[in-house]
Amino acid sequence: YVWPSPKLDALEAQRWDQDDTISGVASFVQPCSFFNFGPADGSETGRANGPDWIRTAYHDMATHNGDDGTGGLDASIRFEEEQSRPENAGTGFQNTLAVFVSFTSRHVSMADMIAIGAITAIENCNGPQIAFRGGRVDADAPNPPGVPEPEQDLSSHIASFARQGFTQTEMISLIACGHSFGGVEHKPFPQIVPELNEANNSLSVAHFDTTFSVFDNNVATEYIAGTTQNPLVVGANDTTNSDKRIFASDNNATMLSFAKSPDLFASTCATMFARMLDTVPSGVELTDVIDPLPIKPASVALVLDGDKLKFSGLVRLFNDTADRTVQILLDDRNGSTTTATLANDHSSSAMGGRVQSTWYAFNGTSNDDGTPGALSLDPAAGITRMRFTVDGKLEDQGGVGFAVQDGVVFSRSSCLTVAPADGGDGSGSDSPIAGRFDIAVRNGVNPARVFLEQEVQDSVNRTVVKETDVPPPAQPAAASASSYSIWSIDLKDTNRYTIGAEIDGAQFSTIDTHSLTDLAPCEGAKRRRRRLEHKRKSHGYGGA
Numbered sequence: 001y002v003w004p005s006p007k008l009d010a011l012e013a014q015r016w017d018q019d020d021t022i023s024g025v026a027s028f029v030q031p032c033s034f035f036n037f038g039p040a041d042g043s044e045t046g047r048a049n050g051p052d053w054i055r056t057a058y059h060d061m062a063t064h065n066g067d068d069g070t071g072g073l074d075a076s077i078r079f080e081e082e083q084s085r086p087e088n089a090g091t092g093f094q095n096t097l098a099v100f101v102s103f104t105s106r107h108v109s110m111a112d113m114i115a116i117g118a119i120t121a122i123e124n125c126n127g128p129q130i131a132f133r134g135g136r137v138d139a140d141a142p143n144p145p146g147v148p149e150p151e152q153d154l155s156s157h158i159a160s161f162a163r164q165g166f167t168q169t170e171m172i173s174l175i176a177c178g179h180s181f182g183g184v185e186h187k188p189f190p191q192i193v194p195e196l197n198e199a200n201n202s203l204s205v206a207h208f209d210t211t212f213s214v215f216d217n218n219v220a221t222e223y224i225a226g227t228t229q230n231p232l233v234v235g236a237n238d239t240t241n242s243d244k245r246i247f248a249s250d251n252n253a254t255m256l257s258f259a260k261s262p263d264l265f266a267s268t269c270a271t272m273f274a275r276m277l278d279t280v281p282s283g284v285e286l287t288d289v290i291d292p293l294p295i296k297p298a299s300v301a302l303v304l305d306g307d308k309l310k311f312s313g314l315v316r317l318f319n320d321t322a323d324r325t326v327q328i329l330l331d332d333r334n335g336s337t338t339t340a341t342l343a344n345d346h347s348s349s350a351m352g353g354r355v356q357s358t359w360y361a362f363n364g365t366s367n368d369d370g371t372p373g374a375l376s377l378d379p380a381a382g383i384t385r386m387r388f389t390v391d392g393k394l395e396d397q398g399g400v401g402f403a404v405q406d407g408v409v410f411s412r413s414s415c416l417t418v419a420p421a422d423g424g425d426g427s428g429s430d431s432p433i434a435g436r437f438d439i440a441v442r443n444g445v446n447p448a449r450v451f452l453e454q455e456v457q458d459s460v461n462r463t464v465v466k467e468t469d470v471p472p473p474a475q476p477a478a479a480s481a482s483s484y485s486i487w488s489i490d491l492k493d494t495n496r497y498t499i500g501a502e503i504d505g506a507q508f509s510t511i512d513t514h515s516l517t518d519l520a521p522c523e524g525a526k527r528r529r530r531r532l533e534h535k536r537k538s539h540g541y542g543g544a
């Protein structure tokens with residue numbers, strides 16, 4: 001796809017910048033045995049986050065009914081009604097969703113995040129690369145029950161997986177792939193697992209194989225060798241030995257093939273996990289597989305600062321750790337081009353280090369607050385697009401360049417009319433704040449609307465955008481006055497906003513977010529405290 005495309009940019013970042021500070025969720029599965037719940041002293045042992053994420057994806061999907069197209073990976077597992085069902089015993093779902101919620105946005109639904117989380121857990125923990133498509137839609141109500149349970153018989157399980165869209169062989173494969181991770185915990189399943197009284201396993205989790213926090217075919221080799229401790233194979237009560245019945249249901253043919261070939265197991269699991277994650281309610285259209293953009297701008301911000309436009313951001317060179325000479329070419333409205341050399345800013349990785357990317361900042365210097373330094377541009381000339389050269393080779397998305405919108409931008413003349421006593425850091429309990437956002441609108445652009453955008457949760461916790469119109473100035477600017485006119489709006493909250501506009505029938509949002517907490521007092525405003533803290537936060541997508 002071609003950058004910018006806000007939804008695809010955000011999904012691509014979540015999927016490929018797995019351990020980057022801007023967008024990554026991988027820190028919760030590094031190391032793969034990491035478990036961030038239970039008491040702070042880490043006294044609860046035996047579980048890991050990654051297995052919970054994979055089980056969450058399966059249980060969310062497993063309510064799919066191929067006959068009527070209902071259910072599937074739609075984050076219906078977030079409803080209390082589903083979590084309280086016996087088929088969803090345990091605390092894994094609430095733990096998982098508590099981690100994922102801060103990575104969702106208007107562009108990344110919880111259902112997409114459940115898919116990305118499962119992929120991240122598998123890929124970061126020795127597993128195969130899994131194709132990711134985006135565009136899942138969060139359900140507005142719980143789905144009917146439908147997750148298989150260990151005490152059900154083989155024919156029920158075959159029927160259940162058929163309803164979900166999987167053949168008997170695919171059922172064996174998908175369960176073996178899933179049960180490469182984790183195990184069965186005593187507390188929610190006391191009828192299957194007794195108290196184990198083992199060191200480093202205070203939660204008494206009987207693991208499916210000896211390498212429970214990483215992906216490998218030990219679940220099959222140990223099963224075939226007869227050494228398995230899988231509690232759903234060798235459990236004392238045969239009624240709940242569902243893996244035993246299922247794995248043996250084709251005379252062990254599938255499990256034998258997995259035990260013989262780690263590669264076959266990995267490639268089969270890559271296919272089966274993708275099928276599981278792409279099982280969605282009918283009517284939901286997934287995107288094409290999201291491959292990483294080789295050259296990708298991020299955190300791009302264009303703001304008016306006095307008589308200059310300030311342009312900042314980063315560009316990511318995907319899976320490239322070489323020390324490159326990276327230049328940015330800025331094309332303006334007059335048909336001229338300015339060039340600047342960028343400097344290496346930081347590196348990030350994905351897939352457990354198999355992919356390593358390097359990020360270059362727009363002018364190579366960083367501000368005190370850690371944000372990249374900004375390039376200064378002439379407001380009259382503006383900017384239409386960026387291009388890059390990497391060691392002299394032009395990168396311009398096949399000739400179209402990387403479009404930049406200079407019609408509607410935030411203006412640094414925005415300021416506080418009432419500065420809070422605590423300096424805006426929110427530490428004071430009773431600390432009024434008020435201020436003015438100035439939005440600079442390029443003369444001649446004539447937007448139909450300019451508005452602030454705030455991400456809020458709807459009644460079923462889906463992220464939606466609340467828009468607040470910014471009124472045009474009462475007095476239109478004199479034609480020759482300057483390149484931009486200021487539209488202003490008074491605010492009294494500390495929310496973060498992006499700026500939206502409708503220009504020539506198309507809707508546009510800035511990537512940079514702004515809040516009163518970033519601002520200094522207006523000239524002459526009452527100052528409650530001498531020093532104000534300046535904070536700026538910029539995301540690869542439209543806010544957190």
Ligand code: HEM
Nearest residue numbers: 051052054055058090148149150174175178182183184185
């Ligand atoms: C007949 C089908 C299945 C049955 C009866 C079953 C049963 C179970 C049970 C009883 C647990 C223990 C949960 C806990 O202690 O919290 C478990 C864990 C797990 N299951 Fe399954 N499962 C099935 C299919 C699958 C599939 C298809 C996947 C994924 C592809 C999967 C992935 C997992 C994972 C990753 C765990 C470990 C969770 C953790 O350690 O926190 N299961 N399963």
